Every structure is written in C-alpha cells, then in structure tokens.
Amino acid sequence: MKNVIRAFGQLIASLFLFFLMGFTIAILLIQNSWLDMRFDSEYFVTISILTGAWFYFLRTFMSAKKLALWESAKATAAIVIASMAIIAFFTITKGSLAILPAYVVRKSLFLEGIFTLSEMNQILLVVIPVGIAIMVITLLKKRNPEMASDTGWNLLSRYQKFGMMFLYGFIALFLLIYLAQGEIQDSLSQSIQYLKDADVEGFRDYLLSFGSLAAVVSGLLMVFQSIIAPLPAFVITFANGLLFGWVGGAILSWSSAMAGAVLCFYLAKILGRPVVEKIVTKKALTWWDQFFDKYGKHAVFIARLVPIVSFDLVSYAAGVTSISFWQFFWATGLGQLPATLLYSYLGQNATSTVKILFFVFTIVIALAVLGMILRPKLQSWGKGKQGVKG
Known part of the structure; x- marks a missing residue:
C-alpha cells in the first residue's frame, strides 16, 4: 500500500511540475498580442502535462532517472520559484490576477463548460499549495531500490533513446498545433x-x-x-x-x-x-x-x-x-x-x-x-x- 501511495505521489509531483512549466510558457506567450490572436498558447499547459506523464512513465518503467526532474530538489525549487514569480508578475502587473490564471487553466484542461472563472480560481487556490506540498513530500521520501529491467533506459542505444523522444516530440508538436x-x-x-x-x-x-x-x-x-x-x-x-x-x-x-x-x-x-x-x-x-x-x-x-x-x-x-x-x-x-x-x-x-x-x-x-x-x-x-x- 505504501508503494502505491508513493508511486501516486510521484505521478502527481511530475504532473504538477510540468503543469507549472507549461503554465509559465503560456503566460509568457500570451503577452505577445500578435501571437495571442493567432495561436491559443493556453494549450502549452496541456502538452506540458502530457510530457510530465510521459517522463513519469519512462522513469517508472524504464528507470530513466535523468528525466525525473521532480526527484531533484534543485531543479524542482528552481522551476517552482521561477514559474510562480513569472506568473505572479505578469498577472498582477496586467491587473488580471483574478482572471488570466483561471482562464488559461480552464481552457487548457477543457473545463470551460464545467467551471466558471470564479470557481476555477477557488480550485487553483487549493491545487497549487497542495501540488507544492506533494512535491516537497516526494522529495523527502526516497524511492525504493531500482529493479533490474530488460528494457531499462540505460540499456537502450543512443539511437533508440533519440527515436523515442523524437516520436513523442513529433506527436506533442502535432497535438499542440492541432489544438492551438x-x-x-x-x-x-x-x-x-x-x-x-x-x-x-x-x-x-x-x-x-x-x-x-x-x-x-x-x-x-x-x-x-x-x-x-x-x-x-x-x-x-x-x-x-x-x-x-x-x-x-x-x-x-x-x-x-x-x-x-x-x-x-x-x-x-x-x-x-x-x-x-x-x-x-x-x-x-x-x-x-x-x-x-x-x-x-x-x-x-x-x-x-x-x-x-x-x-x-x-x-x-x-x-x-x-x-x-x-x-x-x-x-x-x-x-x-x-x-x-x-x-x-x-x-x-x-x-x-x-x-x-x-x-x-x-x-x-x-x-x-x-x-x-x-x-x-x-x-x-x-x-x-x-x-x-x-
């Protein structure tokens, strides 16, 4: 049971960390009015979350440690601090703190017909602190010893690694263009x-x-x-x-x-x-x-x-x-x-x-x-x- 809870915590940590990165990229791109009129930058959040899920899969089932950013205290701290600072700066200075974050997240997660902006804001006030707390807890908890695997990441050739990342990158880029x-x-x-x-x-x-x-x-x-x-x-x-x-x-x-x-x-x-x-x-x-x-x-x-x-x-x-x-x-x-x-x-x-x-x-x-x-x-x-x- 503990292993299941720990694995679930790792999954949430990976998704939340990449959610913050995608959220930050979306906020930055929205500042460009020309691009914002022609491209729905909000969907960077969607693709970033999918990337977090993909990296979690590679880390869990193929022991790809280098891709597990959420297991690195330095990487996690740097991403969280930079992301929160950028998001806060632009939303406060533009006077859209109560609108823009909720709008971006609601659209990127296809929740426009389910929650109002006010309800989405209330959800974010809960989700962001909880997400940060889960990341801190997972950093304090050590993973179980690695199990030997015939399909481990380190056993793959450089070309196989490149192929897997290229295929995912191609699919992610296609989805981003298709959605946005x-x-x-x-x-x-x-x-x-x-x-x-x-x-x-x-x-x-x-x-x-x-x-x-x-x-x-x-x-x-x-x-x-x-x-x-x-x-x-x-x-x-x-x-x-x-x-x-x-x-x-x-x-x-x-x-x-x-x-x-x-x-x-x-x-x-x-x-x-x-x-x-x-x-x-x-x-x-x-x-x-x-x-x-x-x-x-x-x-x-x-x-x-x-x-x-x-x-x-x-x-x-x-x-x-x-x-x-x-x-x-x-x-x-x-x-x-x-x-x-x-x-x-x-x-x-x-x-x-x-x-x-x-x-x-x-x-x-x-x-x-x-x-x-x-x-x-x-x-x-x-x-x-x-x-x-x-």
Whole structure:
C-alpha cells in the first residue's frame, strides 16, 4: 500500500511540475498580442502535462532517472520559484490576477463548460499549495531500490533513446498545433472526414483550396496516414489522379507513400521491438514474424500487392526483422506500384465508380496472391492424391 501511495505521489509531483512549466510558457506567450490572436498558447499547459506523464512513465518503467526532474530538489525549487514569480508578475502587473490564471487553466484542461472563472480560481487556490506540498513530500521520501529491467533506459542505444523522444516530440508538436490553431484543426478534421467517407471528389476539391500547395498537402497527408493514422490511402491516390492526371498523380502518390514507409521502417529500427509491439500489438507482430520467416525477402512484396493489408503495419513489422533496408525499399516500391498506377488511372477516368472498382480490384488481387501462396500446397496435395490412386 505504501508503494502505491508513493508511486501516486510521484505521478502527481511530475504532473504538477510540468503543469507549472507549461503554465509559465503560456503566460509568457500570451503577452505577445500578435501571437495571442493567432495561436491559443493556453494549450502549452496541456502538452506540458502530457510530457510530465510521459517522463513519469519512462522513469517508472524504464528507470530513466535523468528525466525525473521532480526527484531533484534543485531543479524542482528552481522551476517552482521561477514559474510562480513569472506568473505572479505578469498577472498582477496586467491587473488580471483574478482572471488570466483561471482562464488559461480552464481552457487548457477543457473545463470551460464545467467551471466558471470564479470557481476555477477557488480550485487553483487549493491545487497549487497542495501540488507544492506533494512535491516537497516526494522529495523527502526516497524511492525504493531500482529493479533490474530488460528494457531499462540505460540499456537502450543512443539511437533508440533519440527515436523515442523524437516520436513523442513529433506527436506533442502535432497535438499542440492541432489544438492551438483553429484553422489547421478544422482543415485537418475536414480532410480526415473526406478520407473516412471515401469522398474522392470532395477530397479533390479540398486539395484545390490550397492552390499551388495542393501537391505538398497531399504528400504530407499520405505520409501522415502511413505513420500514425489508419485512414484509406486509396482515396488520396484516386484524388491525386483526378487532380494531377494519372501520371503526375501516380508519381506523387507513390513517392509520398514510399516516404511514409521509409519513416515507419526506420522508426521501428530505432525504437526497437518492445516499443513496436506497443504500436502494432504483440499478436500482430508475432504473426508477421512467421510470415517473414516463411516468405523471406518476398514477404514485403506479397504484402504490398494486397490492398487490404495495413500499409504501416507491414512497414513497422519489417523494421524489427532481419530484412535489409534495400530489400524492404524495392519490395515496397514494386509491390505498391501496380495499385498506385491503377488507382491513379481510375481516379482520372472513373471517379463515379471509385468504390466499386476499388473493391473489385482488391478482391481480384487478394485472390491472386492467395492462389500464389497456396499453389505449392495444392500441388503437393494433388501429387499425393495421385500417388494414392496409383
């Protein structure tokens, strides 16, 4: 029970310390009127709290001591004193002590429809002293001796550490921009809706709204869906064919999909198998291990030929196998080329029947690949049956 209470206290200390840092950054950025009109700086608090939770996870489960700022008395004291001084100075001198802190916290924690500014102020008057008290108590309490771990932070290579921090940084930056910039949030949400609805013409019109940047936006969305978003890439390919012609659309779709595949492959290499298991699940990765063992260097090529197989799942799985980058690169490039060319051509010439054509093509390719995989077994079964008759 004591260990549970101690762990909970450490969690609160980490979240509160990063809350103060995010709060301070938000207050400083709000002072710039130009930036404040175009960017909701309050969401730095949200991202900072998530960072505290991420660092707590690494400290607790991977013994990343250097990331545990809340365990250092000097770091904690410096952050608390500096943060409280900056927050007090700007809110008092601007005459907004009773408004600004409550407004920032309420918005960053999505509590605008729950608490009034007055109620939020009362909550802060309790939360801040309690948070500081918990940090002081956790500093006085020593952690239990470290347990040996096969996935400890110190056992990771420098590239694995960099990969984990880069991935989190990328996700945090994306969330910050998504939350804090209303136009980008609306635009991205609109694009995702078009992709989910398989609305090719709607997505084409959406790309057209970016003018000369249409190709750049299309490429970024293709990479985005390859890495973290399970969205139908074929809609982007169809729309590219419709907008840029089947040749230009195919080149854009193929190259951006390859960029996404390469990023997934190297992320898996850098992060290592334990982290990739968390992304794609251990069961799925085990199945892909067996698939790669059975078909070797042809496994990626076969998987790319079947449109219903998850593009990013194959890329992540390949990254933690013995397959070389160039084998992966050429197998991916050649394997996705037929579908890319066909989708681009259909996008230019047959948008009204996109869904039907896509599913027909998917079924035909799936049956062809299935036949190729089962052919040796069927042949051996047929020979065995003839031998029995003879």
